Structure formats: structure tokens, C-alpha cells
Amino acid sequence: MVHWSAEEKQLIASVWAKVNVEQCGAEALARLLIVYPWTQRFFDNFGNLSSPTAIVGNPKVRAHGKKVLTSFGEAIKNLDNLKGTYSKLSELHCEKLHVDPENFRLLGDILVIVLAAHFTKDFTPACQATWQKLVGVVAHALAHKYH
Amino acid sequence: MVLSAADKANVKAAFCKIGGQADEYGADALERMFVTYPQTKTYFPHFDLGKGSAQVKGHGKKVAAALVEAANHIDDIAGALSKLSDLHAQKLRVDPVNFKLLGQCFLVVVAARNPSLLTPEVHASLDKFLCAVGTVLTAKYR
Numbered sequence: 001m002v003h004w005s006a007e008e009k010q011l012i013a014s015v016w017a018k019v020n021v022e023q024c025g026a027e028a029l030a031r032l033l034i035v036y037p038w039t040q041r042f043f044d045n046f047g048n049l050s051s052p053t054a055i056v057g058n059p060k061v062r063a064h065g066k067k068v069l070t071s072f073g074e075a076i077k078n079l080d081n082l083k084g085t086y087s088k089l090s091e092l093h094c095e096k097l098h099v100d101p102e103n104f105r106l107l108g109d110i111l112v113i114v115l116a117a118h119f120t121k122d123f124t125p126a127c128q129a130t131w132q133k134l135v136g137v138v139a140h141a142l143a144h145k146y147h
Numbered sequence: 148m149v150l151s152a153a154d155k156a157n158v159k160a161a162f163c164k165i166g167g168q169a170d171e172y173g174a175d176a177l178e179r180m181f182v183t184y185p186q187t188k189t190y191f192p193h194f195d196l197g198k199g200s201a202q203v204k205g206h207g208k209k210v211a212a213a214l215v216e217a218a219n220h221i222d223d224i225a226g227a228l229s230k231l232s233d234l235h236a237q238k239l240r241v242d243p244v245n246f247k248l249l250g251q252c253f254l255v256v257v258a259a260r261n262p263s264l265l266t267p268e269v270h271a272s273l274d275k276f277l278c279a280v281g282t283v284l285t286a287k288y289r
Binding site: 030031034035052055056109112113114116117118119120121123125126128129132 | 178179182183184251252254255256258259260262265267268270271274
């Protein structure tokens with residue numbers, strides 16, 4: 001089980017309180033599809049992903065980004081039981097969606113960059129370290145049920 | 148992975164905007180890397196890695212200068228960084244995985260200090276550029 005210090009919990013909570021989940025989620029997913037275009041392979045039915053502008057404006061991308069980050073919010077409420085929280089989602093991503101867990105790590109890194117752009121100087125090194133740890137354990141939990 | 152003409156233009160423009168602050172960006176990226184990925188400290192047992200360390204600042208300046216040099220010779224990064232590539236292969240032997248970690252931290256620094264600069268397109272180009280630099284620096288490892 002992952003250990004979270006009081007400081008880490010505080011850094012997570014204080015950042016999350018100010019995150020616009022819809023906007024942030026949409027931006028993170030859009031950037032994933034733009035920066036790592038091979039990730040588009042999972043979204044054949046999303047319509048127009050032909051350019052960064054198309055991706056950023058794509059309503060399915062925005063909606064799915066919101067869904068993904070909303071789920072992240074669940075993780076934050078359950079920091080002491082991430083594997084349990086993500087058990088079903090992990091099975092889904094393995095058995096139905098067939099997503100390589102490396103993609104969770106890529107999205108996590110992108111999310112950290114999106115947060116840095118939003119919070120600028122308030123996104124201190126300690127804040128970054130905590131959030132990189134968080135995205136890492138979320139990725140690990142999502143991969144946990146893979147077989 | 149190839150840098151398109153648009154990527155090259157994006158990278159050059161980005162470093163132009165960063166300008167004289169490149170040294171600070173380098174130092175900030177290193178500081179973040181040491182805090183976020185403590186295993187990277189193993190390459191600097193001889194450094195004071197405390198906050199505000201002059202050694203980290205100095206090293207950040209070196210790292211930034213190399214990135215600027217690569218950006219200024221973006222059509223031949225391998226040529227521009229040839230000596231640095233030799234150094235990393237023969238002497239420093241930093242495990243290749245660590246260049247990705249520093250790259251991530253550099254992007255975070257750009258995002259935090261200059262968010263308007265890091266549009267999705269520039270983000271993509273910079274990420275590719277940093278990957279290319281890492282590839283060059285580890286190209287002669289074996």
C-alpha cells in the first residue's frame with residue numbers, strides 16, 4: 001500500500017480543489033492525442049482527429065477527458081485504497097478496451113504539465129513531485145488487474 | 148521519430164522566447180528532477196543538492212546551454228552535441244531512462260513559467276525535440 005504524508009495529502013487536496021475537472025480533463029486528453037498521436041488508436045469512433053485544432057475542439061474528446069478526470073477524482077477520495085477503487089476499471093481497460101498501461105503513464109505526465117500551466121509558480125517542485133507520485137500510483141492501480 | 152519543419156520552427160521560436168532565462172529554466176528543471184525522481188540524485192553524489200545550490204544552478208546553466216545549442220543547430224543535433232554524446236557514453240554513462248525524466252521536468256518548467264508558450268503544438272514539438280536530444284546523447288552507448 002502506498003504511504004501518503006500529511007504534506008502530500010495537503011498538496012493533492014489544495015490543487016484538486018481548484019481544478020476545473022471538465023476543462024482540465026479535456027485539455028489533458030487532447031494533449032495526449034496531439035503529443036503522442038499513436039494514442040489515437042483507441043478513439044477511431046471519435047470523428048475528426050485530423051489536426052490539433054480538430055482534436056481540441058472535438059466534443060467527444062472533451063466529454064471523454066471529463067470522464068477520465070472525474071474518475072481521477074475518485075482516486076483522490078480513496079488514496080488509501082487505489083487498487084480497490086480501480087479494480088473494475090482495470091479489468092475493463094484490459095479485457096474490453098485493450099489499452100497498454102503505458103498509456104496511463106503518458107496521460108499522467110501530460111496531466112502534470114497541464115496542472116503546471118494552470119498553477120504556474122504555485123506548482124512548486126514539491127507539488128510536482130507529489131502529483132507525479134499520484135499519477136504513477138493511479139497508473140499502477142489501473143494496470144493491476146491486467147492479465 | 149523525425150522533426151518536421153513545423154517542429155523545428157516551434158522549437159526555435161520557443162527558445163527565442165525563453166531567451167536569457169534559459170539558465171534558470173535549466174536549474175529549475177534539475178531541481179524538480181531531483182525532488183520528483185530522487186533516484187536521479189545518484190549521479191550527483193559530489194554535489195550539494197540542497198535548495199538554491201550553486202552547483203545545481205551551474206549545472207542547470209550547462210544543460211540549458213546544450214539545449215540552446217541543439218535548438219540553434221536543429222538540422223544536425225547529432226553534430227552539435229557530438230562531444231557531449233562522447234562524454235555521456237564514455238564517462239558519465241547516465242542510464243537512458245533519465246533523459247525522459249529530465250525532459251518531463253523541463254516541459255513542466257516551461258508550462259509553469261510560460262504557459263502561453265506551451266500550446267499543444269509547441270508541447271508536441273518540444274517533447275519530440277527533447278526526445279531527439281536524449282537519443283543523440285545515448286547514441287554511442289553501445
